[in-house]
Amino acid sequence: MESMSALQGLLGGVLIGLSATLLMGLLGRVAGISGILSGLVFERGGDRPWRVAFLLGLVSGPGLLMLSGLGWGNVAGDSGAMIGAPASGLTTMLVAGLLVGLGTGLGSGCTSGHGVCGLARLSPRSMAATLVFVLVAMLTVFVARHLLGGSA
Amino acid sequence: MKALAGYLAGLLFGLGLAISGMTDPARVIGFLDVAGDWDPTLVFVLGGAVVTTFIGYRLVWRHQTPLFESRFQLPTRRDLDTRLLGGAALFGIGWGLSGYCPGPAVASLSGLSWPLAAFIVTLIAGWWLARRMNSRH
Numbered sequence: 352m353e354s355m356s357a358l359q360g361l362l363g364g365v366l367i368g369l370s371a372t373l374l375m376g377l378l379g380r381v382a383g384i385s386g387i388l389s390g391l392v393f394e395r396g397g398d399r400p401w402r403v404a405f406l407l408g409l410v411s412g413p414g415l416l417m418l419s420g421l422g423w424g425n426v427a428g429d430s431g432a433m434i435g436a437p438a439s440g441l442t443t444m445l446v447a448g449l450l451v452g453l454g455t456g457l458g459s460g461c462t463s464g465h466g467v468c469g470l471a472r473l474s475p476r477s478m479a480a481t482l483v484f485v486l487v488a489m490l491t492v493f494v495a496r497h498l499l500g501g502s503a
Numbered sequence: 504m505k506a507l508a509g510y511l512a513g514l515l516f517g518l519g520l521a522i523s524g525m526t527d528p529a530r531v532i533g534f535l536d537v538a539g540d541w542d543p544t545l546v547f548v549l550g551g552a553v554v555t556t557f558i559g560y561r562l563v564w565r566h567q568t569p570l571f572e573s574r575f576q577l578p579t580r581r582d583l584d585t586r587l588l589g590g591a592a593l594f595g596i597g598w599g600l601s602g603y604c605p606g607p608a609v610a611s612l613s614g615l616s617w618p619l620a621a622f623i624v625t626l627i628a629g630w631w632l633a634r635r636m637n638s639r640h
Contacts, residue, residue: 356524356530356542356544357543357544357547358547359522359523359524359544360523360524360544360545360546360547360548360551361523361547361548361550361551362522362523362551363518363519363520363521363522363523363524363525363548363551364519364523364547364548364549364550364551364552364553364555365519365551365552365555366515366516366518366519366522366523367515367516367519367520367523367548367551367552367555367556368551368552368553368554368555368556368559369515369519369555369559370512370513370514370515370516370519371512371516371552371555371556371559371560372555372556372559372560372562372563373508373511373512373515374508374509374512375559375560375563375564375569375575376559376562376563376566376569376570377505377508377512377569377570377571377572378505378508378509378512378569378571378572379568379569379572379574379575379576380572380576381576381577381578382512382516384516384604384605384606384609385605385630388605388609388630389627389630389633389634392627392630392631393630393631393634400505400506400509401505401506401508401509402509403506403509404506404507404508404509404510404513405509405510405512405513405516406513406609407510407513408509408510408511408512408513408514408515408516408517409513409514409516409517409520409606409609409610410513410517410609410610410612410613411513411514411517412513412514412515412516412517412518412519412520412521412610413517413518413520413521413526413610413611413613413614414517414612414613415518416518416521416522417613417614423521423522424521424522424524424526424527425521425522425523425524425527425530425544426524426526426527426529426530427524427527427529427530427533427542428529432527433521433526433613433614434521434526434527434611434613434614435524435526435527435528435529435530435611436528436529436616437528437601437616437618437619437622438528438529438532438600438601438602439600439601439618440618441617441618441621443600443601443618444601444618444619444621444622444625445621445622445624445625446597446600446625447596447597447598447600447601447603447622447625448597448601448603448608448621448622448623448624448625448626448628448629449597449625449626449628449629449632450593450594450596450597450600450629451594451597451598451601451603451604451605451608451622451626451629452597452625452626452627452628452629452630452631452632452633453590453593453629453630453632453633454590454591454592454593454594454595454596454597454629454633455590455594455604455605455629455630455633456590456629456630456632456633456634456636456637457586457587457589457590457593457633457636457637458586458587458588458589458590458591458593458594459578459587459590461594461604461605461606462549462598462604462605462606463516463604463605463606465591466549466553467549467552467553467556468556469578470553470557471553471556471557471559471560472560472577474578474581475581475583476578476580476581476582476583476587479583479587479588479591480587480588480590480591481591483588483591483592483595484591484592484594484595484598485535485595486595487591487592487594487595487596487599488535488595488596488598488599489535489536489537489599490595490599491535491595491596491598491599491600492532492535492536492599493536493537493538495599495600496536496538496539497538497539
């Protein structure tokens with residue numbers, strides 16, 4: 352089953368790449384989720400309609416797959432599920448959300464803006480940011496899981 | 504037409520996250536857990552996305568302008584600064600703790616749970632705080 356997971360990962364990645372290509376080709380914009388969504392919440396102006404539509408698409412993609420019952424999800428250990436269970440409880444999630452919001456806001460991007468679009472543009476800032484957030488996230492999991500023995 | 508373009512791009516993105524398994528925090532944390540039972544799925548997702556975007560962008564940039572707008576809006580800065588790297592580090596801690604980055608968290612709304620709702624509320628609070636800090640800069 353592991354090769355199936357890898358294949359689904361690759362296929363999903365290609366779809367994400369097509370999404371980024373479409374947004375650049377039609378609207379001339381980088382497909383950075385943190386920028387699109389924080390802009391939607393905190394900015395007024397001409398970008399609002401397409402950002403709202405993007406959000407609806409982002410939520411309805413997995414939603415439609417769930418309703419279709421096609422079973423194309425790739426949740427570890429549950430082939431029927433589309434959305435995996437949260438990794439931690441409320442307190443950890445409150446802290447994690449704040450760090451992700453603050454960090455992507457200050458660092459001008461997340462896994463999509465820096466990781467996908469930035470790397471594809473060969474941007475030095477995005478390469479550095481991606482390297483930092485992946486390594487720090489790996490270190491965080493190491494500390495939480497192996498040193499402290501938590502559930503994260 | 505612009506809204507339709509936004510919807511299609513969002514839909515493809517959401518489908519990609521769900522099919523690849525990135526809407527499962529366990530898979531993401533499995534990739535980040537290099538000292539444990541390592542899950543390589545995210546490498547295939549990122550690889551597929553970056554290569555497709557790399558090729559797609561170059562095809563698209565052969566045109567003078569995007570189809571529905573007058574110009575391409577691309578970040579122009581190339582320098583590294585503390586704000587970029589410090590922000591990336593804070594994001595990395597939150598990502599490692601939760602297994603959620605913004606896309607998968609929001610794409611998982613149809614499987615809403617209290618921990619996910621809590622994450623999204625403070626995610627937006629974090630964006631607000633960052634905007635205040637950036638505007639004082």
